Amino acid sequence: MPNSSEEVVINKPRRRSRIREGHENTILRAAEHLFSLNGYNGTALETIAEKAGMSKQNLIYYFSSKEVLYQQVLKNILDMWVEKMALLDQLGENPKEMLRNYIRGKVELSRSNPDASKVFAIEIINGAPYLKEYLKSHLTPALDADVKLVRKWIAEGVMDDVDPYHLFFMIWSSTQTYADFSSQISISLGKEKLQNQDFDNATEFLTHLVIKGLGMK
Incomplete structure (x- = not known):
């Protein structure tokens, strides 16, 4: 039976994965809405980040560029x-x-x-x-x-x-x-x-x- 420290090590990646998935979904929803209004060329990463409630640098951590996000x-x-x-x-x-x-x-x-x-x-x-x-x-x-x-x-x-x-x-x-x-x-x-x-x-x-x-x- 694993001890408590082993359980923590096992659970942490799962928790981070759920957090990452949540942030990615928030970004994707914000991007979809703004792309629907302004198209690809008329939408800036800064605007998407603001809509998603995070900084541009934080957004880039999940999606490296506007093109990657759009795709x-x-x-x-x-x-x-x-x-x-x-x-x-x-x-x-x-x-x-x-x-x-x-x-x-x-x-x-x-x-x-x-x-x-x-x-x-x-x-x-x-x-x-x-x-x-x-x-x-x-x-x-x-x-x-x-x-x-x-x-x-x-x-x-x-x-x-x-x-x-x-x-x-x-x-x-x-x-x-x-x-x-x-x-x-x-x-x-x-x-x-x-x-x-x-x-x-x-x-x-x-x-x-x-x-x-x-x-x-």
Whole structure:
């Protein structure tokens, strides 16, 4: 049985690891929010450090440069989307239920993670200079697997013969608009900000539009 001094030696690294993880998460949240407002070039490390409640030198201890921090923010965003939004992994007894859950999940990401969507959009609009290779290695294989599934449904006569890639492009753009252009939508609806009911309405409308348009019974 280890003595008390041995226990202290074992526990200290774990405690430091939890503290480090907490600081990193705080920095990443602050960076994501500021990158969503100002983009990469318009955001300074000093501003991120201030938002995170620490000095610039302390921030650099965890992330050695703004580029390293930005790349980690982008990686976390894409990992979240790939992990949660694969059509192949959606629950449902039939293709229509799986597609419905896919759309619902995409709208939910726009509701709960608007900053992430905006950071991603800014990066893509600028030609994905920091994300291009990661998109090729992570997003493309997941998309190809989903496209293969849709083609299987088409072959089985479950849905109309459409281009699966453009189906996903349409779903991505229509769901992410509720994050990327939330200000425009809320102004058009005469609201200060979008409410949960607005996202529910968007989910129902988009689901109806897609299911009906694909000729799914």
